[in-house]
Amino acid sequence: MFNVNFNIYKDILHIFLNGEIEKTPYRYHKIFYPKGLFFIKTIANIVANIIVNSVFGLFTMDTSSNCVLKNNLWFFTCSKNNYDALKDVVEKIDPSIFVWNRQNIIKNNEARTFLNIDYHRLKYIWKLPIIVFLLxxxxxxxxxxxxxxxxxxxxFEAYIEILNKLTPKGIVFANDHxxxxxxxxxxxxxxxIPTIYIQHANVNENFPPIRFDLSLLEGEDSLYKYKxxxxxxxxxxxxxxxxxxxxVLKRKKNIKFNTMGIAxxxxDSFDKVLSFVKLIKKIxxxxxxxxxxxPADDRDGTVFKKKYVLSDPKKTSVFKYLNEIDINIAAETSLHLEATMLNVPSIYYxxxxxxxxxxxxxxxxxxTFKATKNLDVIQLLEEIFQRKEDVYKRAKYYNAFxxxxxxGKSAIIAKVYILDFIHHGV
Known part of the structure; x- marks a missing residue:
C-alpha cells in the first residue's frame, strides 16, 4: 500500500520537469508556480476543492451518470480547446459521451458528465510528502x-479506481501533456483499456512521448515532432x-487588401503594436x-479600441476573425496555420x-512570410498582393488533407478509424 511509483509521476509531470511550462508567460503558469500571497491562496484553493469535492462525492458517486459512463466510449476533455477539437467527431459516433475533468467547462452544454477524482484521491494524500521529497x-x-x-x-490512483468501476470501451483524448x-x-x-489521441493543436518536440494505442495526427509536422x-x-x-x-468552403478565393488583422x-508589447499600426495607417x-x-491574455485592450476594431477572443471564434480579414500579422501563435488554411496570407512579425x-x-x-522590421512588412504586403498566391497549399505539411x-471529411474519417480500432484493434 505504501509504494509510490515515481516513474508514473515523472511521466505525468513531463512538461514540468523539462521546464516546458515555465517557458510560458507567468500569467499562464502561475497556477502551478504561484508567488507571494497567490502561493498561499492557490494551496488553500486546492485543499478546499479536494475537501468539498470529496464530500460531494459521498452523495453522487452512485448516481445515474455512472450508468451512462459504464461500458461507453469516452471522449475526455479538460478545456474548451479540447472540446472544440473533439465535438465534430463525437457528433458522428453513437453511442459515445463527453467526459469532463471538472464541472461546467462549457456553459450550456447538455453533456456535463464529469469525473470526481478528488473523492477518490483523498485517500492517497499521504503520498504528498514523498512526492515533494522525490521532486x-x-x-x-x-x-x-x-x-x-x-x-x-x-x-493516477484515482483514475485506476474509476476505470475499474466504469470499464469504458475506450477513451479518446485531445490532450497528451x-x-x-x-x-x-x-x-x-x-x-x-484502448486509448486514442486526436491532436487538438500544434505540438513541439518537448512534449511527452506518445503512449496512445492509436494516434490520429493532423499531418507530417506533428508526426516528425512526436517521432x-x-x-x-x-x-x-x-x-x-x-x-x-x-x-473549407469558406476559404478565400480572391485576395483583397481591405482589412489587416493583428493577432x-x-x-507582445502594446506600445510596439501601436507604433507599427500607426506607420501602416500612414502608408x-x-x-x-x-x-x-x-484568449488567455488578461491585459486591458481598450487602448486599441479607441481607434481600431478589437476582436474579442471570448466572443469571436478564430475562424470568424479570419473570415473578416485579408491578411494576418502575428508572432508566436498557432493562428498562422488556421489563417493559411483559409488562404489568408500570414506574416510572422x-x-x-x-x-x-x-x-x-x-x-x-x-x-508564413517573414518580416524583421516595419519596412519588411510594407514590402511584403506589396509583394503578396501582386503575386496573389494560393497560400493554403503551404499548409499541407501541417494538414495532410x-x-x-x-x-472537409476529417471528422468522418476519424470516426471510421476510431470505431474500427475499438472493434477490431490495430
Whole structure:
C-alpha cells in the first residue's frame, strides 16, 4: 500500500520537469508556480476543492451518470480547446459521451458528465510528502514543487479506481501533456483499456512521448515532432483537422487588401503594436485594422479600441476573425496555420523585445512570410498582393488533407478509424 511509483509521476509531470511550462508567460503558469500571497491562496484553493469535492462525492458517486459512463466510449476533455477539437467527431459516433475533468467547462452544454477524482484521491494524500521529497531530488525546489505535488498526488490512483468501476470501451483524448489527461492515459494503459489521441493543436518536440494505442495526427509536422520525442514506434493515422471541416468552403478565393488583422500573444508589447499600426495607417490610410488579443491574455485592450476594431477572443471564434480579414500579422501563435488554411496570407512579425524562437517551425517550413522590421512588412504586403498566391497549399505539411479529396471529411474519417480500432484493434 505504501509504494509510490515515481516513474508514473515523472511521466505525468513531463512538461514540468523539462521546464516546458515555465517557458510560458507567468500569467499562464502561475497556477502551478504561484508567488507571494497567490502561493498561499492557490494551496488553500486546492485543499478546499479536494475537501468539498470529496464530500460531494459521498452523495453522487452512485448516481445515474455512472450508468451512462459504464461500458461507453469516452471522449475526455479538460478545456474548451479540447472540446472544440473533439465535438465534430463525437457528433458522428453513437453511442459515445463527453467526459469532463471538472464541472461546467462549457456553459450550456447538455453533456456535463464529469469525473470526481478528488473523492477518490483523498485517500492517497499521504503520498504528498514523498512526492515533494522525490521532486526535490529531481531538482525542483520546495516552493515550486509543493503546488505541483498537490495537483498530481493521487490522480493516477484515482483514475485506476474509476476505470475499474466504469470499464469504458475506450477513451479518446485531445490532450497528451496536462496532468489529468496524462494520468488518465497511463491508468487506462495499465488496465488495457484502448486509448486514442486526436491532436487538438500544434505540438513541439518537448512534449511527452506518445503512449496512445492509436494516434490520429493532423499531418507530417506533428508526426516528425512526436517521432523525435518518442523513442519507441507508435501506431498513427493522418486525419487532417476535424475542426476545420466546416470552414473549407469558406476559404478565400480572391485576395483583397481591405482589412489587416493583428493577432497578439501575451508577450507582445502594446506600445510596439501601436507604433507599427500607426506607420501602416500612414502608408495605407484606407486599410481597416482588426486587433485580436490572445484568449488567455488578461491585459486591458481598450487602448486599441479607441481607434481600431478589437476582436474579442471570448466572443469571436478564430475562424470568424479570419473570415473578416485579408491578411494576418502575428508572432508566436498557432493562428498562422488556421489563417493559411483559409488562404489568408500570414506574416510572422515579432512584437516583443525578445529573440524570436519559431516554436512551431512555421518560418522554417515555409508556412508564413517573414518580416524583421516595419519596412519588411510594407514590402511584403506589396509583394503578396501582386503575386496573389494560393497560400493554403503551404499548409499541407501541417494538414495532410489540404488540397485532397479528403479535405472537409476529417471528422468522418476519424470516426471510421476510431470505431474500427475499438472493434477490431490495430
Amino acid at each position: 526535490y531530488k529531481e531538482g525542483v525546489g520546495f516552493a515550486k514543487n509543493i503546488v505541483i505535488a498537490l495537483r498530481v498526488v493521487g490522480v 496536462s496532468i489529468e489527461p496524462r494520468a488518465l492515459l497511463l491508468a487506462a494503459k495499465s488496465l488495457y 523525435k520525442c518518442t523513442k519507441n514506434t507508435f501506431v498513427y493515422k493522418f486525419i487532417g483537422m476535424p475542426k476545420f471541416d466546416k470552414h 497578439l500573444n501575451a508577450l 495605407f490610410p484606407n486599410l481597416s485594422i482588426i486587433i485580436r488579443l490572445h 515579432n512584437f516583443t523585445e525578445k529573440e524570436e524562437k519559431d516554436v512551431y517551425g512555421f518560418q522554417k517550413n515555409g508556412l 489540404i488540397g485532397t479529396d479528403k479535405e
